[in-house]
Amino acid sequence: GAGVSQSPSNKVTEKGKDVELRCDPISGHTALYWYRQSLGQGLEFLIYFQGNSAPDKSGLPSDRFSAERTGGSVSTLTIQRTQQEDSAVYLCASSLSGGASYEQYFGPGTRLTVT
Amino acid sequence: SQQGEEDPQALSIQEGENATMNCSYKTSINNLQWYRQNSGRGLVHLILIRSNEREKHSGRLRVTLDTSKKSSSLLITASRAADTASYFCATDEGGNNNDMRFGAGTRLTVKP
Numbered sequence: 419g420a421g422v423s424q425s426p427s428n429k430v431t432e433k434g435k436d437v438e439l440r441c442d443p444i445s446g447h448t449a450l451y452w453y454r455q456s457l458g459q460g461l462e463f464l465i466y467f468q469g470n471s472a473p474d475k476s477g478l479p480s481d482r483f484s485a486e487r488t489g490g491s492v493s494t495l496t497i498q499r500t501q502q503e504d505s506a507v508y509l510c511a512s513s514l515s516g517g518a519s520y521e522q523y524f525g526p527g528t529r530l531t532v533t
Numbered sequence: 534s535q536q537g538e539e540d541p542q543a544l545s546i547q548e549g550e551n552a553t554m555n556c557s558y559k560t561s562i563n564n565l566q567w568y569r570q571n572s573g574r575g576l577v578h579l580i581l582i583r584s585n586e587r588e589k590h591s592g593r594l595r596v597t598l599d600t601s602k603k604s605s606s607l608l609i610t611a612s613r614a615a616d617t618a619s620y621f622c623a624t625d626e627g628g629n630n631n632d633m634r635f636g637a638g639t640r641l642t643v644k645p
């Protein structure tokens with residue numbers, strides 16, 4: 419596909435369960451970002467991957483959150499032991515390279531609801 | 534943590550009027566970008582301005598950057614109902630830091 423895709427588009431899970439969110443970036447984009455957006459709020463930076471470098475995990479809110487990017491392409495964000503406050507839209511973006519010199523292309527997001 | 538902070542948080546205008554939104558940031562930057570988010574649509578890049586630029590235009594959009602005040606403004610001229618959206622600024626944190634930080638956004642409503 420031409421754009422960034424994310425799956426699933428919606429996920430409802432029970433408190434305490436683990437969830438995995440997937441992001442397929444645009445082919446050839448070396449930078450990949452995960453953000454979280456609560457209803458009516460701005461974007462909260464979570465994690466940033468750039469090529470083969472160690473990811474910047476400084477935005478992850480707790481050790482229940484982790485992410486990996488395999489082969490410099492697909493990324494998975496994992497939330498363990500989900501809590502109700504994890505409910506939000508999780509957005510993935512990719513860009514040719516990192517930083518604000520490059521336009522970010524966003525996926526449609528995954529809406530996570532923790533009941 | 535957020536780097537950029539937009540104001541106002543919400544803005545309501547009539548179609549045809551101009552809309553101005555402001556963004557302030559905390560650290561030195563390399564570049565600043567503005568994005569739009571419509572209801573039901575994803576975030577879309579609008580314009581990028583580099584730290585050595587003071588003004589940039591794209592269609593009905595005009596962006597200014599004042600690095601001495603650590604602030605940027607986005608002006609939308611001759612607004613349309615379709616401009617109704619949330620607008621976010623995003624910056625890196627200068628140097629070799631490629632993290633991107635978004636502000637909380639300005640919610641613009643353009644009444645027909």
